[in-house]
Amino acid sequence: MNRHYYHQLSDQSIAQQPLDANIARDLLSSDAIELMPLLNAAYEVRKEFFGKEVTIHIINNAQNGFCPEDCHYCAQAKTSKADISEYSIKSDQEILAEAKNAYDKGAHRYCMVFAGRGPSRDRVEHLAKLIRTIKSKYPIEVCVSAGLLDEDKAKILKEAGLDRLNHNLNTSRKHYPHICKTHTYEDRLNTLNSARKAGLQICSGVILGMGEGVDDILETAYTLRNIKSESIPVNFFIPIKGAQLTGQPPLSPNFCLRALCLYRFLNPKAEIRIAAGREIHLRSMEVMALYPANSLFLDGYLNAKGDERSKTLQMIKDAGFSIQSDHSLDTLITNEISAHKSDQQDNVTMAVMKDLKDLRPQYTP
Numbered sequence: 170m171n172r173h174y175y176h177q178l179s180d181q182s183i184a185q186q187p188l189d190a191n192i193a194r195d196l197l198s199s200d201a202i203e204l205m206p207l208l209n210a211a212y213e214v215r216k217e218f219f220g221k222e223v224t225i226h227i228i229n230n231a232q233n234g235f236c237p238e239d240c241h242y243c244a245q246a247k248t249s250k251a252d253i254s255e256y257s258i259k260s261d262q263e264i265l266a267e268a269k270n271a272y273d274k275g276a277h278r279y280c281m282v283f284a285g286r287g288p289s290r291d292r293v294e295h296l297a298k299l300i301r302t303i304k305s306k307y308p309i310e311v312c313v314s315a316g317l318l319d320e321d322k323a324k325i326l327k328e329a330g331l332d333r334l335n336h337n338l339n340t341s342r343k344h345y346p347h348i349c350k351t352h353t354y355e356d357r358l359n360t361l362n363s364a365r366k367a368g369l370q371i372c373s374g375v376i377l378g379m380g381e382g383v384d385d386i387l388e389t390a391y392t393l394r395n396i397k398s399e400s401i402p403v404n405f406f407i408p409i410k411g412a413q414l415t416g417q418p419p420l421s422p423n424f425c426l427r428a429l430c431l432y433r434f435l436n437p438k439a440e441i442r443i444a445a446g447r448e449i450h451l452r453s454m455e456v457m458a459l460y461p462a463n464s465l466f467l468d469g470y471l472n473a474k475g476d477e478r479s480k481t482l483q484m485i486k487d488a489g490f491s492i493q494s495d496h497s498l499d500t501l502i503t504n505e506i507s508a509h510k511s512d513q514q515d516n517v518t519m520a521v522m523k524d525l526k527d528l529r530p531q532y533t534p
């Protein structure tokens with residue numbers, strides 16, 4: 170493809186015009202489209218709306234396990250035999266201490282994740298109280314992931330000051346029954362609709378590498394565009410020993426980067442996040458993902474560890490990006506290096522699981 174082709178991709182996306190479906194498919198699979206000019210074209214769009222800033226998110230696995238759902242990719246599903254240390258919801262004190270820690274470590278957004286089909290009214294009231302306290306104490310954005318939610322419950326969270334509700338679509342409507350049988354794609358869309366009606370911003374993304382085809386990836390990207398998701402985490406499937414879904418072939422870094430470009434072109438103003446599995450699937454090309462994406466998770470994922478904080482922060486700095494934080498990138502890196510422990514991480518393709526100390530850093534029995 171010539172230079173005009175790539176310029177047109179950027180110009181069209183910046184003008185917020187949709188991408189033709191055939192072109193979108195080609196971006197993922199055609200050898201005629203080279204990776205470097207494609208990344209550059211996606212970077213033009215990222216730069217237009219987000220400059221060179223990276224937004225850091227830190228997750229709190231606020232409750233581990235006891236989930237009645239069967240999401241096949243998840244270590245906490247009722248069907249999973251993964252060796253996890255289950256615990257019910259953390260104390261308020263612990264959740265607040267982790268919010269402070271997230272802020273201190275440079276996070277712009279603190280994401281609290283609660284396993285389960287959906288929260289009871291009492292749980293929602295409790296979350297609302299927590300959100301109010303966090304928002305009054307720390308200048309940090311708050312996101313909650315708590316399963317299926319109706320509009321009334323979403324409104325309670327909105328009134329408490331919640332910024333965003335996370336609820337991932339994960340895959341296409343057609344592929345959804347292959348990754349979950351206890352709730353439907355429609356249930357997921359209804360929750361996102363409730364959040365929208367309540368005035369919340371939406372965070373909804375995808376997990377690539379769960380046996381889906383190119384058309385499933387395209388459909389999810391177009392759906393997220395249609396619902397105007399403000400935030401799109403692009404996860405790459407992490408194989409977890411004992412979870413229901415295993416044996417998926419690894420994705421290539423080239424494909425992962427193309428997928429990030431596709432999501433950027435189709436969702437030019439959305440926060441595109443390099444989410445779970447970046448370390449496993451992007452490997453040596455990880456830094457290139459900062460060109461289409463403007464956000465990432467620091468400090469691992471729900472149950473799987475990620476790169477050390479110092480390595481991720483250094484990667485951002487080395488590539489010449491800055492972070493959206495009250496703390497300077499240099500200070501954060503210096504702090505991490507001085508606190509660095511020499512706990513080695515094996516270069517394995519299976520997830521390295523968090524232990525209780527990782528999951529409950531502020532807990533004192």
Ligand code: SF4
Nearest residue numbers: 236238240243246284
């Ligand atoms: S993804 Fe959420 S709802 Fe699904 S099994 Fe895991 S914790 Fe439960």
